[in-house]
Amino acid sequence: MKEAVIYRNNEPAGRLTQTDKGSYVFRYRDDYFRDPSKPAVSLTLPKKKQEYHSDTLFPFFYNMLSEGVNKKLQCRQLQIDENDSFSLLLATAGENTIGAVTVKKAES
Numbered sequence: 001m002k003e004a005v006i007y008r009n010n011e012p013a014g015r016l017t018q019t020d021k022g023s024y025v026f027r028y029r030d031d032y033f034r035d036p037s038k039p040a041v042s043l044t045l046p047k048k049k050q051e052y053h054s055d056t057l058f059p060f061f062y063n064m065l066s067e068g069v070n071k072k073l074q075c076r077q078l079q080i081d082e083n084d085s086f087s088l089l090l091a092t093a094g095e096n097t098i099g100a101v102t103v104k105k106a107e108s
Contacts (some may be wrong), residue, residue: 007104025053
């Protein structure tokens with residue numbers, strides 16, 4: 001199982017988990033979810049429910065990844081399998097992303 005903390009404007013908003021079976025779970029933090037002044041991390045993950053499940057990496061997070069030649073170069077340089085989107089997300093979306101959301105590896 002791999003886990004990441006999802007930040008919105010440097011504030012922890014939730015946790016993204018890749019299960020051992022390869023599915024994904026996104027869960028808003030309790031305090032973030034209950035605060036109506038805090039916006040959703042994306043339009044596709046509204047704060048109408050606290051937890052979301054998917055068989056594939058949620059499109060919002062997948063779209064934070066590079067494509068094509070840039071993806072190949074990143075994977076080669078970082079020694080990450082091109083099909084391991086979660087590891088690539090952890091390695092490349094920790095800072096300097098386009099938008100307010102960043103992804104950092106969760107501390108165990």
